[in-house]
Amino acid sequence: MNVSSLRCLRCHGEFDWDGEAYLCPRCPEGASVGDAGILDVQYDYKAAREQLFANGGLASERRDVFRYLPVLPLEQPAELLPAGGTPLFGVRTFAQQYGLAAVLLKDETREPTRALKDRATTIATARARKLGHTDIYCASAGNAAISMAAFAANTGMRAHAFVPSDASEVRLGWLTRLGADVRRSSGDYDQAFAEAESMRERGWYSRNCAFNPVLVEGKKTVAYEIVEQLGWRAPDLLICPVGDACTLSAAGKGFRELAAMGITETLPRLVGVQAAAVSPVVSSFRGVTLAPRPDEQAEAETAAASIKVKRPRNLRRLLSELEQSAGVMIAVGDGAIRRAQQQLAGEAGVIAEFTSAAALAGLERLAEHESLAGRTAVLLITGGRPDD
């Protein structure tokens, strides 16, 4: 394993990893977990690069996330539901309509439980098993919890899902069928998150991506796959819906690692998209931000359940990634997301969940703001549970 240390993204302190640290030992732990810093896994990248490649090509013949084992916090691959290895493909009409050289969809609806979350769950499940945990928990509007519950079912662990009061009945039904212990909060996602993290003292393993640093390591594999699928080249733009800010941060980390190892020469601009009704990252970012078009109706609520997060736990991480990539944060209305969801189906033949369609709505907004001529954009289609 090439993990060299953990770094706190708040105090920038660096320390050895004991295998299960969640909080920075130097930062004061306050009322919320965010106050104790967010940890970032560091590697010996020289060793990692050497292990990644052999005889001019990638050493691993695996097709799941463990293809990139040398940059993961695990000694060896785990035999779980195989996550990752999803296709990347172009949609010509999108490129024409928005004036780019290419618009590519990274189709994460083809993960084991239909969501990119599975990349993170793989690592969490493998780590939890290695450490001898029998119980795993997370806060989630549905996708992360369903992912956790499926992997737990597959490995005989107990899954505890903390869901907001307005969680979809269909998603709750699947959590139950997957054997999860479902704990419905009386409040929103933020409250469910707090309730979940209060369980830490029971010795359960946290699958909260914004808290347990190994989750981001799983999510970052999507950047490695994209770069490999493009012939070891980074795209110009990486566009992704933003809720707790983990996924886009993780992709940003992956792209930075690839550049640091000398595998790619450029970094993509990270483009984060939030629903206008709940867009705290757009408000916090000091770089380029775009509001919905003036003629779009302002909504008080959003149907984008998977990114309806008022207090993004990985805000610090994402703001740093956005700065390093000259990134953009975009707020789009639900009307624009709905049109994008329809466009994904009617033009690309892709059945995406409402939240995921925000990536395409973001591309539309960005293309109105500036010319994207000659660029290649990759849209993360993060989930494929469209009707709940």
Added chain:
Amino acid sequence: MNVSSLRCLRCHGEFDWDGEAYLCPRCPEGASVGDAGILDVQYDYKAAREQLFANGGLASERRDVFRYLPVLPLEQPAELLPAGGTPLFGVRTFAQQYGLAAVLLKDETREPTRALKDRATTIATARARKLGHTDIYCASAGNAAISMAAFAANTGMRAHAFVPSDASEVRLGWLTRLGADVRRSSGDYDQAFAEAESMRERGWYSRNCAFNPVLVEGKKTVAYEIVEQLGWRAPDLLICPVGDACTLSAAGKGFRELAAMGITETLPRLVGVQAAAVSPVVSSFRGVTLAPRPDEQAEAETAAASIKVKRPRNLRRLLSELEQSAGVMIAVGDGAIRRAQQQLAGEAGVIAEFTSAAALAGLERLAEHESLAGRTAVLLITGGRPDD
């Protein structure tokens, strides 16, 4: 392209392929398409084997169905929604419970539109485009039509979906969002099939797997993938739900081709599973058949919408494949399917549609009937649209 001829499975006549034959020119065309024979694509397998392999390994680096291009009726790969390349993985608790060496799931819920149907649609769409068709049609309870509509949307073709009167509203909603022309029959699947095939005279391209012989060619790639994933070895048992009888027939053809080319040494026993309420293949097969356990309640209806077919159009093909593989046909009650669906979720973490769970219910029934000790069984999890 290595296609050498078409063979009629009814009169056994062989003739040249003009690229679009649906019916046997020698068999009398009667009231139903089945009366005009079912055609089977033949190849120059010596040439195909040479092209499949190079330098000791598979020549193609593609991960979709076009990986096996030398045994497909196309000159070159088509750039469509990437179908195929799905994982095969074991579930230890199933092997223990039913007394096998291994029970492996071939997870076709990870296809572009969540169903194995996409393998067939890929070939149909590529052929239709090559022939200059702008319209494509099929009869379907949902999965095949959604698959067709998605590929049509992705390529700018018009899709015409003929659905039974009791088609799920959720599936109809997705057909509409994918831009399909939805034609709801006043009758069942069999009537929708007849209505669909009456459109042939308009010059539309048929995506009916039981009619257009190229569809089976796409479906058979699942056998090639399984064999490759097992290290170029066939499993002992291949278990699959049976409706129109196309999918299991196609897998059987793939396994036979692999053996004929000398790539594998054995054929798997094909095990077809039908819902007891609609089980015409179980009734027609003269080999080993199993009825539901005597204590299972007999149902007059079935919720297994995707295999609710009273007149299986590929019956002749499947009966032949079953005979050649010493196969088994099994009828299971909806109660057993429901338990199997729950078991797939709760033990394997796999979210399968009701119909697909019939494969596991079939394994349970077969294991009651005979010892499967030492065997490796592959279950085709054909679809992942669980709630409609």
